[in-house]
Amino acid sequence: MNRPPFPAASTFGPVRFPETASQTGGPYVHIGLAPEQAGFDIFENNFGNVLVTPDTRGERIAIEGRVFDGSGTLMRDVLVELWQANADGRYAHPGDDRDVPIDPSFRGWGRAGADFETGVFRFETVKPGRVPGHSGAPQAPHVCLVLFARGINVGLHTRLYFSDEAEANRSDPVLTGIEWEVRRGTLISQRGQRDGAVVYSLDIRLQDTPDGGRETVFFDI
Template structure:
């Protein structure tokens, strides 16, 4: 019979934590870092020719508190399809799945320009826990050196004004200037919608407000 050692009253120091870098790309996006080691690389293209919905591009930059570009951040997104359903067994909505839409993507910021980019579709509205519809949105997670845990936020769309006004998450953010940090701006490029979503890890000297992050 194994005998357990008696409980020790000694107070041990907390184990040191690590941030997500500077080698985060080698482990999570190795091809971008120059290591072609996976048969199937996770990437920034979530769609195929068969995917239903409006094709959009999402792009932006990540800034630190000094206003400098974070050129080695890793960005992940998770979203519903054009009908507003996630490709996950936990989504019990009676909406159709789209087998040609992955719904999840990962990319690093470009080491030279600091720009990240995703090719995806605009998601449909998803029901909240109380049955009310949330505005179309995309879940965003950021990893980078100096960040001990992934930073979770959301991207909403500037052309969904009415839906945004009624979204329960946006409504829970008291100040309008803070809510605005979650709204991606729409433009057109070569006939395709482009939504620009810059992330600020802190308030920046140019007046940019820190992006709202969620405790998840």
């Protein structure tokens, strides 16, 4: 009788296989998630960086940023996803069943690749309203960001707050939970104007950088 090539699991216990090696987001992440930027027209609907339509309620804003690695080098291959509430403070998700107006013309989620030349990522959206935290206390207006890029095994989760919401920021349960004020500042975007449009800007740093830039606060989600 020929013996089986491996012992039976019932005789020697469960068969264990080695773990698949981890891999960071490489060049194919853009082809799969942002094909238009990579020069491919493969999806009927592309999930881009524009979350609004002409009918969307709220203050129109742009959010821009750059991402730097630990050496201070600008990363031009970053893919960023954004998730936020609408201008009234409600998420476009069935899990948000609060008695707050839904805006059917606002998607609430977007995806943007950093420009391959400048390294700048950009979203066109509206300023979000306040939403309650776990304790029920209102959070300051913010958007959630997730980063994918080389050297990152698991998407990095962070937040972006707004510099002109200082009073709300001072009472935000997440910001106030960050021990050092200088670390809180890594999440505050700066309001500006360009060609008559409101632009909030924030640089994200994966680690402290040689130029004195502080590592951005990331969250274990």
